[in-house]
Amino acid sequence: MPDTETIYATFERAAEKCADPAPLIYQRLFELRPEFEPLFDMDTDGGVRGSMVQTCFDAILGLLEGEPSQRVIISSARFSHTGYGLVEADLDLMFGVIRDTFRELLADEWTGEDETAWSNLLQEIAAID
Numbered sequence: 001m002p003d004t005e006t007i008y009a010t011f012e013r014a015a016e017k018c019a020d021p022a023p024l025i026y027q028r029l030f031e032l033r034p035e036f037e038p039l040f041d042m043d044t045d046g047g048v049r050g051s052m053v054q055t056c057f058d059a060i061l062g063l064l065e066g067e068p069s070q071r072v073i074i075s076s077a078r079f080s081h082t083g084y085g086l087v088e089a090d091l092d093l094m095f096g097v098i099r100d101t102f103r104e105l106l107a108d109e110w111t112g113e114d115e116t117a118w119s120n121l122l123q124e125i126a127a128i129d
């Protein structure tokens with residue numbers, strides 16, 4: 001089980017560095033997987049991207065609280081996104097990108113404890129099918 005307090009604190013500490021990390025998250029995602037960018041062509045005001053990141057944040061925080069509904073949300077997103085041409089494992093990329101964005105924002109303030117807590121969290125998410 002990931003360390004809930006540690007993960008929460010990374011959210012708060014990252015928010016102090018950058019109030020809205022969504023653009024950084026998508027920039028990183030699209031660098032990794034350029035073919036995902038045109039999927040958002042219709043999202044001219046960034047509203048869909050913003051709400052999708054919020055859904056991911058809620059899923060992470062809900063998971064840490066032990067809310068079963070957030071497992072269902074991750075599971076159903078794996079399935080619903082096959083409609084956009086993603087494979088189910090692609091969804092894990094987004095959570096890894098969120099971790100990487102926070103790690104970059106925190107730079108040398110990112111600790112070994114943060115790294116371990118996030119690795120455990122990402123493993124737990126990857127195990128949700």
Ligand code: HEM
Nearest residue numbers: 036039042048052055056059074077080084090091093094
């Ligand atoms: C690899 C990363 C992902 C890509 C490329 C992706 C792509 C998309 C696209 C193209 C849409 C539709 C946009 C539109 O209507 O214009 C969408 C919607 C949505 N995404 Fe993602 N997504 C990703 C990861 C996730 C994750 C991890 C979650 C949450 C656990 C999530 C939750 C949602 C939700 C709730 C919607 C709106 C309704 C729906 O289609 O289910 N997405 N996503």
